[in-house]
Amino acid sequence: MTTAHLDADVAVVGLGAMGSMSAWRLARAGARVLGFEQFGIAHDRGAAGGESRLFRMAYHEGPEYVPLLRRARELWGELAAASGRELFLPTGCLSIGLPDLPPMVNVRRSVTDHDLEHEVLAHDELASRYPQHRLHDGEIGIHDVAGGMLRPELAVLAAAQQARALGARLHEHTAVRAIEPGDGGVTVVTDEERYRVRRAVVTAGPWTRELVPDVAVTVKPIVLTWFAPADLSAYGPDRFPAFIRDTDGVHLFGCPVLDGMSVKCGYADVREPLPGARDLTRDLPDSALRPLSDAVRRFLPGLHPEPIRHNVYMDGYTADRTAVVGALPAAPSVVVLAGFSGHGFKMAPVFGSIAADLTLEGGTAFDVARMSPSRFDVAV
Numbered sequence: 001m002t003t004a005h006l007d008a009d010v011a012v013v014g015l016g017a018m019g020s021m022s023a024w025r026l027a028r029a030g031a032r033v034l035g036f037e038q039f040g041i042a043h044d045r046g047a048a049g050g051e052s053r054l055f056r057m058a059y060h061e062g063p064e065y066v067p068l069l070r071r072a073r074e075l076w077g078e079l080a081a082a083s084g085r086e087l088f089l090p091t092g093c094l095s096i097g098l099p100d101l102p103p104m105v106n107v108r109r110s111v112t113d114h115d116l117e118h119e120v121l122a123h124d125e126l127a128s129r130y131p132q133h134r135l136h137d138g139e140i141g142i143h144d145v146a147g148g149m150l151r152p153e154l155a156v157l158a159a160a161q162q163a164r165a166l167g168a169r170l171h172e173h174t175a176v177r178a179i180e181p182g183d184g185g186v187t188v189v190t191d192e193e194r195y196r197v198r199r200a201v202v203t204a205g206p207w208t209r210e211l212v213p214d215v216a217v218t219v220k221p222i223v224l225t226w227f228a229p230a231d232l233s234a235y236g237p238d239r240f241p242a243f244i245r246d247t248d249g250v251h252l253f254g255c256p257v258l259d260g261m262s263v264k265c266g267y268a269d270v271r272e273p274l275p276g277a278r279d280l281t282r283d284l285p286d287s288a289l290r291p292l293s294d295a296v297r298r299f300l301p302g303l304h305p306e307p308i309r310h311n312v313y314m315d316g317y318t319a320d321r322t323a324v325v326g327a328l329p330a331a332p333s334v335v336v337l338a339g340f341s342g343h344g345f346k347m348a349p350v351f352g353s354i355a356a357d358l359t360l361e362g363g364t365a366f367d368v369a370r371m372s373p374s375r376f377d378v379a380v
Ligand SMILES: Cc1cc2nc3c(=O)[nH]c(=O)nc-3n(C[C@H](O)[C@H](O)[C@H](O)COP(=O)(O)OP(=O)(O)OC[C@H]3O[C@@H](n4cnc5c(N)ncnc54)[C@H](O)[C@@H]3O)c2cc1C
Pocket: 013, 014, 015, 016, 017, 018, 019, 036, 037, 038, 039, 045, 046, 047, 048, 050, 052, 053, 054, 055, 174, 175, 176, 177, 203, 204, 205, 206, 207, 208, 210, 211, 222, 223, 224, 266, 313, 314, 315, 337, 338, 339, 340, 341, 342, 343, 344, 345, 346, 347
């Protein structure tokens, strides 16, 4: 491929959480970037909608994530400063559960292995400091001081704006229909044009399989619900940190009041996977909200158990709940970032940097070997 025929160095396909951050980091590294988003920037239809996302450093999923999380935290600060937007609210994050549950063991290993600022709250202390949570016998809390809340739509917007300010050309309402590797580069096909680039980064979230069908990512809906507290003052960011809790097979997470009236709660794994991203329906039967109401009734008795609003989002999931990050074995000029399995948002800026490393340098200093696409049967 001769440079004379190139429309850009790198095309970023999908400008949600990972794509907007990839465009920003690539443009910041000096690359000529073309970006494509099928809807408008910061839309509400994919994995990055719903007002807030938890940031946790003491990680349920394993201490091996902490170096990524540390760098992500720095980059959230850099993006907030560059954009002048408040993207991160430092509320801390409380993990609740029995101490020998695997996620709680991982949280403890994260704080000890990586010397993270934290507080272990024994059952009685947790109950007296955070009476908003109704506890089971033996449950404890681990307060992750570096935790907090992110504003996803604002963050995507801020990253896209920074990318544009650094020269990236981002096309909105432009769906990519195909990615064709070959001749030492990649052709990106839209309804109107064919673009030639040196490398492509596919960050299509739940839509990934439409472009790279063999990447083993399934689409799972996640329902978010907002509940009104009886005593609003007890659920503000100053008294009610973000939380994540595993009790009796219920995996509940939530945030303090950010909208002046309600606490957001989510409950993973209550909806069946979908055949594809286009099959998402946001019109839920009453029965779909019942598990969330039941969980609130059991664990957060100070909230009125009928959600005052709800919405359905979706994320791409892998079988091992570890993302797919890397060049495709059969097409090394195509880098895929997908399958963030319900916990990727907090790391989006560091994955954006990794996308830049992989496309511009051919490798990264971060340990992403366990995320290799070659662990699945992948081909374009
Ligand atoms: C309800 C919910 C709650 C969550 N809570 C947390 C949390 O608290 N903390 C956390 O860290 N993570 C959380 N996550 C996970 C996190 O939000 C996701 O892992 C992350 O947003 C995935 O980003 P993505 O870029 O892969 O997908 P998306 O953000 O959906 O971006 C994909 C983009 O690609 C575009 N696109 C797709 N196909 C094409 C095409 N052919 N052409 C052009 N554009 C295309 C889409 O329109 C979309 O904008 C949550 C997820 C959900 C759904």
